[in-house]
Amino acid sequence: MSLPSLTAQLQPDGCYAVAFSGGLDSTVLLHQLVCWQQQHPQLRVRALHVHHGLSPNADSWAEHALRICQQWQIPCAVLRVQVDSRDSGIEAAARTVRYQALFADLQPGEQLLTAQHLDDQCETLLLALKRGSGPAGLASMPAQRQYGAHQHLRPLLSVSRQQLESYAMQHQLSWIEDESNADVRYDRNFLRQQILPLLQARWPHFSAAAARSAALCGEQEQLLDELLAEQLAQLTDQQGALHFPPLLAMSEARRHALLRRWITRQGGAMPSREALRRITDEVMHCREDAQPCLRFGAFVLRRYREQLFWLPHQTSLRQHALVWHTLSQPLSLPDGLGTVQADFTTCAMRLPAEDEQINVRFQAHGYYHLQGRAGGREMKKLWQELGVPPWQRERIPLIYYNQTLMAAPGLFITREGATRDTAGWQAIWSQQ
Numbered sequence: 001m002s003l004p005s006l007t008a009q010l011q012p013d014g015c016y017a018v019a020f021s022g023g024l025d026s027t028v029l030l031h032q033l034v035c036w037q038q039q040h041p042q043l044r045v046r047a048l049h050v051h052h053g054l055s056p057n058a059d060s061w062a063e064h065a066l067r068i069c070q071q072w073q074i075p076c077a078v079l080r081v082q083v084d085s086r087d088s089g090i091e092a093a094a095r096t097v098r099y100q101a102l103f104a105d106l107q108p109g110e111q112l113l114t115a116q117h118l119d120d121q122c123e124t125l126l127l128a129l130k131r132g133s134g135p136a137g138l139a140s141m142p143a144q145r146q147y148g149a150h151q152h153l154r155p156l157l158s159v160s161r162q163q164l165e166s167y168a169m170q171h172q173l174s175w176i177e178d179e180s181n182a183d184v185r186y187d188r189n190f191l192r193q194q195i196l197p198l199l200q201a202r203w204p205h206f207s208a209a210a211a212r213s214a215a216l217c218g219e220q221e222q223l224l225d226e227l228l229a230e231q232l233a234q235l236t237d238q239q240g241a242l243h244f245p246p247l248l249a250m251s252e253a254r255r256h257a258l259l260r261r262w263i264t265r266q267g268g269a270m271p272s273r274e275a276l277r278r279i280t281d282e283v284m285h286c287r288e289d290a291q292p293c294l295r296f297g298a299f300v301l302r303r304y305r306e307q308l309f310w311l312p313h314q315t316s317l318r319q320h321a322l323v324w325h326t327l328s329q330p331l332s333l334p335d336g337l338g339t340v341q342a343d344f345t346t347c348a349m350r351l352p353a354e355d356e357q358i359n360v361r362f363q364a365h366g367y368y369h370l371q372g373r374a375g376g377r378e379m380k381k382l383w384q385e386l387g388v389p390p391w392q393r394e395r396i397p398l399i400y401y402n403q404t405l406m407a408a409p410g411l412f413i414t415r416e417g418a419t420r421d422t423a424g425w426q427a428i429w430s431q432q
């Protein structure tokens with residue numbers, strides 16, 4: 001079998017890492033690259049095998065991958081991962097960690113190749129139909145996508161499994177069969193073993209036609225992406241918050257299209273129609289002071305004033321109190337909040353007295369006078385004036401001397417914390 005698709009998609013002087021499971025598809029892909037490299041010695045190819053540790057055979061698969069690569073004189077790395085299937089099914093969890101490991105191992109300028117084929121694409125489309133997906137889901141797998149700084153290509157997407165098998169026979173390739181592929185309790189295997197053969201027997205071009213439908217859906221989605229990109233950029237601020245009032249004047253279709261793109265850009269999964277309706281009804285239309293919060297897996301959607309926020313699920317740090325013993329050393333904050341450190345080149349806050357201990361807490365109540373402002377205010381009012389959303393108020397490090405609030409780094413200094421002489425410091429909060 002000749003594979004024009006490979007040479008059409010790849011560069012003869014490119015730098016490629018093949019995700020090599022040792023199964024039929026990736027064995028054919030790797031073999032083609034090895035042959036192609038003989039004609040184009042500048043082509044750089046290596047193999048990456050992910051060891052999931054899920055099957056008792058995982059070690060022997062890794063050994064097989066290494067053996068084949070040694071035979072073909074291709075560098076091969078085995079990447080060991082741990083699959084945690086608590087949040088999603090085992091297949092989805094394995095896929096997530098697999099791609100994380102593969103992309104993390106890529107070198108600058110290297111592109112990732114995976115070997116999904118036409119029948120995989122057809123199965124993906126049928127699975128998307130089963131879930132009731134919209135055009136983005138029905139678009140199935142793109143032949144090419146950008147992932148961070150790297151390209152991910154699927155050069156065999158238009159090649160059928162039967163073609164791959166003939167190629168493997170012709171070149172006497174050996175490959176491994178994952179025993180779990182026979183288990184029809186998995187939806188994909190059920191389609192592969194029991195449904196697709198029936199469809200193919202009746203309509204031999206079914207997979208190719210389904211893949212064409214997927215590509216057409218992908219094209220529509222891309223067009224919408226392009227048409228909506230400018231408007232989405234105008235509505236989104238640098239932190240990713242979405243200014244939503246204009247969405248309420250739009251048709252439902254346009255509002256949903258913008259919300260979907262905003263959510264996926266923030267790292268969320270594609271929301272259902274029902275979820276989008278709830279966002280409109282329960283979050284955008286609710287009373288301003290209602291503090292709505294919708295949970296989506298590991299994320300929450302919140303509203304503050306006229307903006308929507310898509311945030312990782314975060315805990316309140318109200319109960320935390322840390323003692324800052326040595327000002328010359330940065331103080332590490334809990335829950336990935338970074339550090340606070342002292343800057344003695346700026347004289348903003350007074351230094352603590354002998355009997356005052358510096359501590360950092362994450363809550364404040366009561367009435368305060370701030371430096372540089374006339375009159376005092378309730379803490380709640382101060383946060384409102386500063387435009388700090390309620391959920392952030394319990395995650396901002398506050399500097400206290402004993403029981404008295406002195407400052408919120410970068411936001412304010414209280415009258416008690418202000419310095420009246422030339423000695424002093426300021427607290428800097430670094431959130432990396």
Ligand SMILES: Nc1ncnc2c1ncn2[C@@H]1O[C@H](COP(=O)(O)OP(=O)(O)OP(=O)(O)O)[C@@H](O)[C@H]1O
Pocket residue numbers: 018019020021025026048049050051052091095098113114115116120
């Ligand atoms: N253990 C592995 N090590 C390296 N690459 C792998 C491994 N498993 C799968 N791959 C790569 O991913 C491709 C798709 O494999 P498979 O069809 O089993 O994945 P999947 O779980 O259905 O998910 P997806 O198709 O979305 O990646 C393979 O052709 C191969 O390139």
